[in-house]
Amino acid sequence: MHVRTGRVRGAVLVGTILLAVAAGLAFSPVAGAAQPVGQLRLGHLSPGTRAVVATISGPDGAGSTEQTVARDAAYGDVTGYLRLVPGRYTVTMRPVGSDPSAPAPLAAGLQIAPGTAQSLFFFDTGSGQVRGDLVTDDLTAPAAGSGRVRVVKGARTPTPLQALAVGGPRLATDLAYGAVTEYATVAARTWDVRLSSGAATEAAQLPVGAGSVTTVVVTGGPGGALAAHPITDTPGLPVGAAPAVVHDGAPLPRGGVPAGAGGTADDDGPGVLPLALCLLAAPVLVYGTSVLRAARRRG
Structure with a gap:
């Protein structure tokens, strides 16, 4: 009887250790989540x-x-x-x-x-x-119904670059090669943009979605031709789309999704291991406790 009781107490001890390990895993900080x-x-x-x-x-x-x-x-x-x-x-x-x-x-x-x-x-x-x-x-979300745009002059033309959103603000004024403008806030729509650098001119279209942040890279081609290349910093809604709403009518959060670590960090949660340990520990503890109580009553 003493041997059996010792084994039962050992089982209870094992179950207790399993529960303690599970609790430690469940509440410990996750690598990669803090930073x-x-x-x-x-x-x-x-x-x-x-x-x-x-x-x-x-x-x-x-x-x-x-x-x-x-x-x-x-x-x-x-x-x-x-x-x-x-x-x-x-x-x-x-x-x-x-x-x-x-x-x-x-x-x-x-x-x-x-x-x-x-x-x-x-x-x-x-x-x-x-x-x-x-x-x-700067990936900060713009105001509702608008987007943010900046311009990079990658065209090595001898004269500065001018960029005008027709019916809207100037996106670049006297921009030298290698320079970058500040972000400008514009209404969410497709803009006609006029580019000029000396005698070189170019008309381009710039779709700006609500909640988007865009960098327009201007490059040069043969004969000094200009070309605009919109690069997405933060995606927004498609041009002309209305903001999505949840069931209670409150607008969904706008702007970019926070960046994750991809393959460079662990998952953001402890996973299924703590649950598995709890499932293993529970029957061991229940069995061991019931046997010990029965032995005490007989004793």
Whole structure:
């Protein structure tokens, strides 16, 4: 009887330990959930540089890794956002087909802070070199029924750029090559935009959805021709769409969805393991407790 009672007490102890472990897992902080990631994208705006292979390595430290961001990025290309854990990174660009073990013609170091969004644009310096300019992207949601727009001059024309939203605000005034405007708030609609730089002029259409944030990259082509490329910072509603509503009539939250860590961090919850441990522990505790109580009554 003493042997059986000892085994039962051991079972109760095991059940108690399982419950304690389950509680610890359920209420412990989740890795990756406490600190948000940062976002980074790259833009090739150097007309004097042919297509490149872009890589990023980091964060600095024992866990540093290198990944290829773009294998054939041509002038005017802008990548989507990379979601990166905070830390120090190095971005390199090499012409397609060049020796990957040779020193990169362009290497830029940068710091990724939690909760930030940045664009690293590469421009000509005018002396046969390329520079990288790190620009902060403000993804704050605009006012209801509007969007926010800014302009980047990636066209290396000798005269500054003018950009006018017909019937609306000036989006760029005397913008030099390599410069970036502040965000302008405009009504949500499709805008006719007039671009001009010296004798070069261009008409473009710019769809602005409610709640959107957009960067318009202006590039140059043969003969000084201008071209506008809208790049989404934060998506909004399709142009002309009405805001969605929940059942009680309150509008849904607007603006961008908070960035997750993608493959760089763990899930945002403890998962099913605590529940599984509880299911294992419960019958053990019930059985062991009932046997011990019966033994005490007989004793």
